[in-house]
Amino acid sequence: MLDVQKIRDDFPILTREVNGKPLVYFDNAATSQTPQVVIDAIVAYYSSYNANIHRGVHTLSQEATDAYEIARKKIQEHFGAKHAHEIILTSGTTHSINIIATGFTSLLSKGDEIIVSALEHHSNIVPWQMLCERTGAILKVIPMNEDGELVMNVYDQLLSNRTKLVFTNHISNALGTINPIEEIIEKAHRIGAAVLIDGAQACPHVKPDVKALDVDFYVASAHKLCGPTGVGMLYGKEEWLNKLPPYQGGGEMIEQVTFEKTTYAGLPHKFEAGTPNICGGIAFGVALDYMNSIGFENIAAYENELLEYGTQKLLEIEGLKIYGTSKNKTSVISFNLDNIHPYDVGTIVDKLGIAVRTGHHCAQPIMDFYKIPGTVRASFSFYNTKEEIDALVEAVKKAKMMLS
Numbered sequence: 001m002l003d004v005q006k007i008r009d010d011f012p013i014l015t016r017e018v019n020g021k022p023l024v025y026f027d028n029a030a031t032s033q034t035p036q037v038v039i040d041a042i043v044a045y046y047s048s049y050n051a052n053i054h055r056g057v058h059t060l061s062q063e064a065t066d067a068y069e070i071a072r073k074k075i076q077e078h079f080g081a082k083h084a085h086e087i088i089l090t091s092g093t094t095h096s097i098n099i100i101a102t103g104f105t106s107l108l109s110k111g112d113e114i115i116v117s118a119l120e121h122h123s124n125i126v127p128w129q130m131l132c133e134r135t136g137a138i139l140k141v142i143p144m145n146e147d148g149e150l151v152m153n154v155y156d157q158l159l160s161n162r163t164k165l166v167f168t169n170h171i172s173n174a175l176g177t178i179n180p181i182e183e184i185i186e187k188a189h190r191i192g193a194a195v196l197i198d199g200a201q202a203c204p205h206v207k208p209d210v211k212a213l214d215v216d217f218y219v220a221s222a223h224k225l226c227g228p229t230g231v232g233m234l235y236g237k238e239e240w241l242n243k244l245p246p247y248q249g250g251g252e253m254i255e256q257v258t259f260e261k262t263t264y265a266g267l268p269h270k271f272e273a274g275t276p277n278i279c280g281g282i283a284f285g286v287a288l289d290y291m292n293s294i295g296f297e298n299i300a301a302y303e304n305e306l307l308e309y310g311t312q313k314l315l316e317i318e319g320l321k322i323y324g325t326s327k328n329k330t331s332v333i334s335f336n337l338d339n340i341h342p343y344d345v346g347t348i349v350d351k352l353g354i355a356v357r358t359g360h361h362c363a364q365p366i367m368d369f370y371k372i373p374g375t376v377r378a379s380f381s382f383y384n385t386k387e388e389i390d391a392l393v394e395a396v397k398k399a400k401m402m403l404s
């Protein structure tokens with residue numbers, strides 16, 4: 001089991017106060033907090049070996065290049081990819097998705113179909129709509145049910161020989177639902193479609209194995225995994241990454257440049273034009289080491305305990321409704337109080353030092369499904385405690401008293 005008090009000592013921010021109260025940070029689904037080892041790695045980079053990578057013969061450049069490539073290796077191992085060059089370092093999930101969505105422009109024709117899920121983050125809807133506009137392809141949506149689960153028999157009906165791509169998140173950021181991605185991938189492959197899984201919300205809770213999943217593309221952001229913002233990853237099967245054209249032109253992604261013709265570099269550099277977030281990439285690797293040292297099984301078991309405890313305690317409040325009631329979910333609780341606007345609840349609990357997210361959580365279609373303007377979302381991480389959940393419950397009761 002995990003020693004939460006010891007873990008909390010790793011996170012300097014958790015000792016601060018907000019509005020005169022101890023900070024209770026329950027906005028982990030938006031971004032995670034940063035442990036001291038990751039902060040140290042960032043400071044070490046800028047204080048001792050800050051240099052541009054891959055091009056220099058000088059010592060600093062070689063040290064930075066080595067550290068960056070070690071990080072890529074760590075990411076490869078963590079996600080179970082066959083080759084390090086199947087890991088593209090990006091600025092985050094959104095960037096990773098756009099690389100694929102843009103790349104498929106040349107591979108789709110009018111009338112081809114792309115299937116997405118009703119549980120998507122906006123970053124996983126808009127790039128496909130833009131792709132459809134460019135190519136004449138058609139977007140189909142796997143619907144959701146009242147519990148916030150995908151309706152899989154409709155998925156079966158949507159699949160056809162026109163389906164070229166299927167996109168869904170691994171875990172929904174708005175509701176916490178864990179989607180049956182094994183089944184989604186297997187069925188898509190049967191009819192020859194490629195699958196991209198958005199793992200941004202899953203990776204803080206589970207350790208995906210891209211080889212075992214046999215997924216074609218898998219994407220994530222470091223900042224939800226105890227790493228810094230502005231860096232993320234795109235895993236792609238080698239044969240797919242070779243098939244896709246580069247996303248951006250620039251330095252680093254070329255083999256030879258003349259004004260007559262330029263040839264592109266091999267993987268992974270073909271997709272890494274320009275100077276990357278070098279420090280961020282290195283810190284991403286350190287963040288993965290940190291989370292693996294705690295262990296994803298321990299993390300999942302503890303967060304499940306928090307989820308059960310929080311669900312039970314919050315439901316004791318009269319008039320509180322939880323959205324997203326799948327049995328298969330992670331530590332995200334999206335809720336509303338009777339007719340009270342989520343923003344008002346969020347404002348009052350913030351006065352009591354508690355950070356929750358309010359609004360549509362970049363998933364407007366889900367809110368439309370429930371016919372609500374948004375929810376209050378409390379998302380728990382392995383460094384949160386039951387005492388903090390008690391503080392949230394008290395704060396929500398107070399908000400209810402003040403607002404009703």
Ligand SMILES: *Cc1c(COP(=O)(O)O)cnc(C)c1O
Nearest residue numbers: 092093094121169173200201221
């Ligand atoms: C956070 C999130 C994203 C977007 O990630 P960025 O780091 O902002 O690019 C996409 N999908 C899901 C499910 C997310 O939770």
